[in-house]
Amino acid sequence: MSVVVHSQTPFIHRDILLEALCRIGEDYKVLSDGSVETSRVDYEGNQTFILVNGKYVLRHELEENTYWGYPRKNRNSSTRDFLRILSVAYSECLKEHLDALKREQQQQEKERLRIEMERREQERKAFIERQEKNILEKAKANGYHVTRKEIGGKIRLILSRTR
Amino acid sequence: MAEERIVITIDEEGKIKAESSGFVGSTCLEELEVLLENSMLPEKIVPTDEYYQEDKGKVKLCNKKK
Numbered sequence: 752m753s754v755v756v757h758s759q760t761p762f763i764h765r766d767i768l769l770e771a772l773c774r775i776g777e778d779y780k781v782l783s784d785g786s787v788e789t790s791r792v793d794y795e796g797n798q799t800f801i802l803v804n805g806k807y808v809l810r811h812e813l814e815e816n817t818y819w820g821y822p823r824k825n826r827n828s829s830t831r832d833f834l835r836i837l838s839v840a841y842s843e844c845l846k847e848h849l850d851a852l853k854r855e856q857q858q859q860e861k862e863r864l865r866i867e868m869e870r871r872e873q874e875r876k877a878f879i880e881r882q883e884k885n886i887l888e889k890a891k892a893n894g895y896h897v898t899r900k901e902i903g904g905k906i907r908l909i910l911s912r913t914r
Numbered sequence: 915m916a917e918e919r920i921v922i923t924i925d926e927e928g929k930i931k932a933e934s935s936g937f938v939g940s941t942c943l944e945e946l947e948v949l950l951e952n953s954m955l956p957e958k959i960v961p962t963d964e965y966y967q968e969d970k971g972k973v974k975l976c977n978k979k980k
Contacts, residue, residue, distance in 0.1 A: 878928045886922060889949045895920070910920040910949070 760838035762807040767848060768800060771840035777833075791833065798830070809834060879906065920949065 762768045768787060772779045778790040786807075787800040793812045800807040811830050883906055890897050895910040918936040925931070932950060934942040943959070 875926075875928065879924055879926075882924055882928055882930065886949060890920075893945075893948060904926045906924040908922040908924075910922065911917055913917050 759834060760841050762800065762837075762841060763805060764845070765802075765807060767841060767844045768807055770844045771837055774840045774844065775836050777837070791830075793830075883908070918945070920946065922950075 762771075765781075765785070765787065769779065769781070772787070772789065780788045782788055782799070785802060788797045789799065789809075791798040791811075795810075795812060798809055798811040800809050802808075809830065886908060887897060890908070890910045893912075895912045898909040898911075900907040900909070916936050918934070920932060920934045923931045930950065932946050934946060937945060
């Protein structure tokens with residue numbers, strides 16, 4: 752017999768965890784040590800998320816499927832149900848955050864490219880202006896009459912003099 | 915009186931094309947060198963049928979494209 756085991760969603764990011772708690776309508780309080788106290792109560796008091804090995808773990812009594820101390824106060828009845836619902840909300844919140852970051856990154860990249868293109872365009876124009884200015888100065892210094900035209904993005908300088 | 919004429923085209927990339935006419939012998943190249951020094955590194959120079967026009971007894975280069 753083989754088996755597939757899925758772990759619970761690890762609540763790594765506190766801000767996402769808080770958002771997920773909010774989303775499922777669970778009241779919470781962030782304590783001074785950084786742990787997150789929920790409004791869920793069991794025989795040991797308020798169930799609290801504490802940071803253990805890089806993830807937030809709900810400290811609670813160990814009987815998984817029983818209703819906890821004050822069932823009426825615990826909106827999602829058992830802790831297992833609560834964690835399951837919270838996991839879904841956490842995953843949704845995390846995905847939304849990542850999507851938003853991705854969009855922001857794309858926007859920033861777009862903006863960076865726009866600035867880069869603008870810089871190149873300015874350099875190009877400045878170079879052409881410099882070319883033209885140099886030629887005009889020398890042409891005038893050498894007695895040429897200059898006519899200037901712009902044709903299809905190109906600059907045409909017609910220098911003429913009689914000898 | 916002969917007219918010396920140089921048409922200089924600067925394209926969108928800043929590349930320069932210069933065509934001269936009315937010059938005698940190699941003076942066209944010398945003139946372009948004066949006008950375009952620092953602005954142009956010639957990629958190619960195309961000689962023309964008037965390129966070898968006599969100038970006061972000398973055989974010299976001249977201008978005009980074919």
